Amino acid sequence: MCWSQRGGPVTHVFRGTFIHSTPETALQVLEDALLGVDTAGKFFMPGMIDTHIHASQYSYAGTALDMPLLQWLNTYTFPVESHFKDLEFAKKVYTQVVKRTLRNGTTTACYFATIHTDASLLLGQIANDFGQRALVGKVCMDRNNSVKHYRETVQESVDETHRFIKELLNKKYPLVKPVVTPRFAPSCTEALLEQLGTIAKNNNLHIQSHISENIDELKLVKELFPDSETYTDIYHKFNLLTDKTIMAHGCHLSDKELTVFRETGTSLSHCPNSNVSLCSGILDARNVLNHKVKLGLGTDVAGGYSSSILDAVRRTLDASKVLTIQNPQHQTLTFEEVFRLATLGGSQALSLDDQIGNFEIGKDFDALRVNVAARGGPIDLVQFDHLTSYSLFPPICPLKGDDRNIVEVFVAGRKVVPCEDLALE
Numbered sequence: 001m002c003w004s005q006r007g008g009p010v011t012h013v014f015r016g017t018f019i020h021s022t023p024e025t026a027l028q029v030l031e032d033a034l035l036g037v038d039t040a041g042k043f044f045m046p047g048m049i050d051t052h053i054h055a056s057q058y059s060y061a062g063t064a065l066d067m068p069l070l071q072w073l074n075t076y077t078f079p080v081e082s083h084f085k086d087l088e089f090a091k092k093v094y095t096q097v098v099k100r101t102l103r104n105g106t107t108t109a110c111y112f113a114t115i116h117t118d119a120s121l122l123l124g125q126i127a128n129d130f131g132q133r134a135l136v137g138k139v140c141m142d143r144n145n146s147v148k149h150y151r152e153t154v155q156e157s158v159d160e161t162h163r164f165i166k167e168l169l170n171k172k173y174p175l176v177k178p179v180v181t182p183r184f185a186p187s188c189t190e191a192l193l194e195q196l197g198t199i200a201k202n203n204n205l206h207i208q209s210h211i212s213e214n215i216d217e218l219k220l221v222k223e224l225f226p227d228s229e230t231y232t233d234i235y236h237k238f239n240l241l242t243d244k245t246i247m248a249h250g251c252h253l254s255d256k257e258l259t260v261f262r263e264t265g266t267s268l269s270h271c272p273n274s275n276v277s278l279c280s281g282i283l284d285a286r287n288v289l290n291h292k293v294k295l296g297l298g299t300d301v302a303g304g305y306s307s308s309i310l311d312a313v314r315r316t317l318d319a320s321k322v323l324t325i326q327n328p329q330h331q332t333l334t335f336e337e338v339f340r341l342a343t344l345g346g347s348q349a350l351s352l353d354d355q356i357g358n359f360e361i362g363k364d365f366d367a368l369r370v371n372v373a374a375r376g377g378p379i380d381l382v383q384f385d386h387l388t389s390y391s392l393f394p395p396i397c398p399l400k401g402d403d404r405n406i407v408e409v410f411v412a413g414r415k416v417v418p419c420e421d422l423a424l425e
C-alpha cells in the first residue's frame with residue numbers, strides 16, 4: 001500500500017509497519033506499507049560553492065569600502081591581515097567565517113588566508129573540524145606593500161609555501177586541499193611567480209590569484225611588467241594558468257585574454273559585490289560564458305561585504321541587468337544560469353566537478369535542504385500557477401530568501417547544519 005499525504009508530490013517514502021486509527025477502524029495495522037510524505041515547499045539543492053573568499057578579511061567585512069582597490073589594500077587590508085600572526089586572533093576569525101559560510105549554504109569555499117603559514121594551517125583545520133570542503137591558500141607576496149612586517153622574501157615565501165603544502169597534506173583532511181596563492185602580480189616579483197608556478201606544477205596543485213580587477217591595477221601591472229603584452233601573459237609565462245587555476249575578477253580582460261583562459265583551462269571567479277563595492281568594474285559574465293571559460297561565483301569578502309553566496313547570486317543578476325541597461329543587445333543572464341554558476345559552475349571552476357556540483361550518480365552528497373516557508377524566515381509563500389515551484393525557490397529568488405530558509409546543510413553526506421556548534425555568535 002502506498003499513499004501520499006495531501007496528494008502532493010511525494011518527496012519522502014517510509015517503509016515499515018504503520019499503526020493508526022481511522023474513522024472506520026479504531027486501530028489499523030498496516031504491515032510492510034510504504035508511506036509517501038508530501039513535503040511541499042521543501043526541496044534539496046546542491047551545496048553552493050564560493051570560489052573566492054578571503055577568510056582573514058571576514059574580520060572587517062561590511063566596513064572600509066570607501067576607496068578603490070590599491071588604496072584599500074594599503075590602508076585597510078594589509079594592516080588587518082598582518083594581525084593573523086596572532087594564532088588566537090586567527091582562530092577566532094577563522095572559526096566565525098567557516099561557521100557563517102556553512103550556515104549560508106557554502107559547502108565548498110576557496111579561501112585566501114594570509115602570509116602566515118601556521119594560521120593558514122589553522123584555517124584548514126577549522127574547515128575540517130566543522131566539515132566544510134575547502135581549498136586553502138597561504139598567501140604569497142614579496143613586494144609593494146604598505147606594511148613592512150607583512151611581507152616575505154622570495155625564499156621565505158617559497159619555503160613557507162612548501163611547509164604549508166607538506167603540513168596540510170600530512171594532516172590527511174579528507175575535504176581540505178592546499179592551493180598555491182600568489183596574491184596578484186603587483187605583489188609578487190617575477191622570481192616569486194616563477195617559483196610558485198614550479199611548485200604548483202611539481203605537486204599538481206590548484207592555483208588561485210587575482211587578475212584585471214581595476215584600471216589603476218592594470219596601469220601598475222604595465223609599469224611593473226613592461227615586457228609582458230597583457231596581464232594574462234604574466235601568469236601564463238610562469239606556468240600559473242592551468243586547468244586547476246582560478247583567477248578572481250577579470251573585469252577588464254580582453255577577448256584575446258579570455259581565449260588564453262579557455263586554451264589553458266583556467267577559470268574565473270565572478271565577484272559582483274566586490275566589483276561594485278570597490279568601484280572596480282562590471283564583469284561581462286555572458287561574454288566569459290560565450291568564450292567557454294569556466295565560471296564560478298565568489299563573495300570576495302571583504303572587497304565584497306557579504307559572506308553569502310546567495311548575495312553573489314543576486315548581484316550576478318544585477319550586474320548582468322546593468323549591462324543590459326547600458327546595451328539592450330546584451331543577453332541578460334537568466335535565473336537558471338546563475339543558479340548553475342553558484343553550484344555546478346563553481347565545481348567546474350575549481351576542477352571538482354567529478355566530485356560535487358550536482359546530484360549526478362557517483363558524486364558526493366553536498367546539499368542544502370531548503371524550506372521555502374521556514375519559521376522565522378522571510379518568505380510568505382504565495383503559489384502562482386504560472387510560476388513553477390522552481391522559480392519560486394526563495395534562496396535564489398532575487399529579492400527573497402536567506403540562510404533561514406536553508407534548514408539543513410550536508411557535506412560529503414554528513415549533516416553539518418543545524419548543529420549546536422554552528423549557532424551564530
Ligand code: GUN
Nearest residue numbers: 077183184210274300303
Ligand atoms: N587584489 C589583490 N589582493 C586583493 C584582495 O585582497 N582583494 C581584492 N578584491 N583584490 C585583491
Ligand code: FE
Nearest residue numbers: 054210248300
Ligand atoms: Fe579577492
